[in-house]
Amino acid sequence: MTSILWFRRDLRLGDLPSLHAAAADGPVLALFVLDDLLRKPSGAPRLAYLYRSLRALDTDLRQVGGRLVVRRGDPVSVVPRLARETSASSVHVSADFGPYGRRRDDAVDDALGAVPLVRTGSPYAVRPGRIVKRDGTPFSVFSPFYRAWCEHGWPAAAGSIAAQTEWVTDVPDTGVPNDPALPPELELPAAGEAAALARWREYRDDRLAGYADRRNRPDQDGTSRMSVYLKYGNIHPRTLLASLGPADDAFRRELAWREFYASVLFHFPGSAREYFRPELERMTYSPSASESFEKWKEGRTGYPIVDAGMRQLRRQAWVHNRVRMIVASFLVKDLHIDWRAGARHFMQHLVDGDLASNNHGWQWVAGSGTDPAPFFRIFNPVTQGTKFDPNGDYVRRFVPELRGVEGPMVHTPWDLPDGVPEGYPERMVDHATERRRALADYEAVRL
Numbered sequence: 001m002t003s004i005l006w007f008r009r010d011l012r013l014g015d016l017p018s019l020h021a022a023a024a025d026g027p028v029l030a031l032f033v034l035d036d037l038l039r040k041p042s043g044a045p046r047l048a049y050l051y052r053s054l055r056a057l058d059t060d061l062r063q064v065g066g067r068l069v070v071r072r073g074d075p076v077s078v079v080p081r082l083a084r085e086t087s088a089s090s091v092h093v094s095a096d097f098g099p100y101g102r103r104r105d106d107a108v109d110d111a112l113g114a115v116p117l118v119r120t121g122s123p124y125a126v127r128p129g130r131i132v133k134r135d136g137t138p139f140s141v142f143s144p145f146y147r148a149w150c151e152h153g154w155p156a157a158a159g160s161i162a163a164q165t166e167w168v169t170d171v172p173d174t175g176v177p178n179d180p181a182l183p184p185e186l187e188l189p190a191a192g193e194a195a196a197l198a199r200w201r202e203y204r205d206d207r208l209a210g211y212a213d214r215r216n217r218p219d220q221d222g223t224s225r226m227s228v229y230l231k232y233g234n235i236h237p238r239t240l241l242a243s244l245g246p247a248d249d250a251f252r253r254e255l256a257w258r259e260f261y262a263s264v265l266f267h268f269p270g271s272a273r274e275y276f277r278p279e280l281e282r283m284t285y286s287p288s289a290s291e292s293f294e295k296w297k298e299g300r301t302g303y304p305i306v307d308a309g310m311r312q313l314r315r316q317a318w319v320h321n322r323v324r325m326i327v328a329s330f331l332v333k334d335l336h337i338d339w340r341a342g343a344r345h346f347m348q349h350l351v352d353g354d355l356a357s358n359n360h361g362w363q364w365v366a367g368s369g370t371d372p373a374p375f376f377r378i379f380n381p382v383t384q385g386t387k388f389d390p391n392g393d394y395v396r397r398f399v400p401e402l403r404g405v406e407g408p409m410v411h412t413p414w415d416l417p418d419g420v421p422e423g424y425p426e427r428m429v430d431h432a433t434e435r436r437r438a439l440a441d442y443e444a445v446r447l
Helices: 017-025 044-063 075-086 099-112 142-152 193-206 208-214 227-231 237-242 246-267 278-282 291-298 304-316 321-334 339-349 355-366 381-388 393-398 407-411 431-446
Strands: 003-007 028-034 068-072 090-093 117-119
Touching: 003 017, 003 075, 017 028, 017 090, 017 117, 028 044, 028 075, 044 068, 044 193, 068 075, 075 099, 090 099, 099 117, 142 246, 193 208, 193 227, 193 237, 208 246, 237 246, 246 355, 278 431, 291 304, 291 321, 291 339, 304 321, 304 339, 304 381, 304 393, 304 407, 321 339, 321 355, 321 381, 321 431, 339 355, 381 407, 393 407
Parallel strands: 003 028, 003 090, 028 068, 090 117
Antiparallel strands: none
């Protein structure tokens, strides 16, 4: 009897435990459901990457005798209907631990009736909820979570059985949609499992050894750019972890941050959109529907490192992690705009937009989340720029108005003998003044 393998955030054929479970039940029908509740809040970059990843998965399936069946609609009705059409004996998935995914899967499970929804594996090395304190309560601080996570360990890769699997292909579908319109300058990474593996091998062999020293330098190609592949499950974190040695702890910790935030979201589902420290919601915030917010989004604040980051977001649908912190701090603590507005904007434009990592990262910067940066840690955009982009190469790459400014002076164009270059805006705020205001607002809510 047919078993349905319902793909979600696991768009690959290698190291896929749910495929092993499905193949053990009989011939496998590969399914992806275009869920409008997930597509609606996704920006064009994420949708384009998703569709390209689905096409890559379909190509990989066809090479082993299968094909990807794509249906559109509410999974609660689509999956049971397909199970009835094909007389499926089971439906197999990688478990979803997000708030919406858990509700959806429970509803699908109920709607399937006697056909079991079998959850095998997850997008994480260790599934959210498994790593807890000795008293059974969840971790809200990263360092002890990381120690427990390392001590717990994770299973070995499941291997690939796609070529040995019997696939079901004679099922009608709607096909993968065309990509949405994208800005002509937008640079998206190659999609799919093969691209993920190729990127990881290249990074592992050439640059992984320098990660600890170079990961905070946006002017250098020091980070792996694997976040988008992990987001869509083109590769499993086990594959990356298996390549790491004792000297690669800095990279291992970054993978663990992803798992920590997924664990926080699992235990505290409201933390995706609500303040983990609710007292900070009483801060005095400026409206997000404002000229200041628009200038920040456009990368026209007058602070070069901030503007470079916001323009990188539009050009690459990705931002270097150090710069994500800088632009987030500027929005919250210089412009006094609620972190949720920035988090929503990022999720609209990031190709690697992950709810747990993105929104908890924003809360970390805002000082309102789990294990937060102290609120008084307010990033100075000038000192951050000169420290992490010392020669100004990152700024000049994304801010063409400043390409004629040599060296570190690019971070303080207002100090140039002839003033700010033509076309580049003056500083919209004075950082020192806004820092004092942010600290005063913070003291007011602490009283």
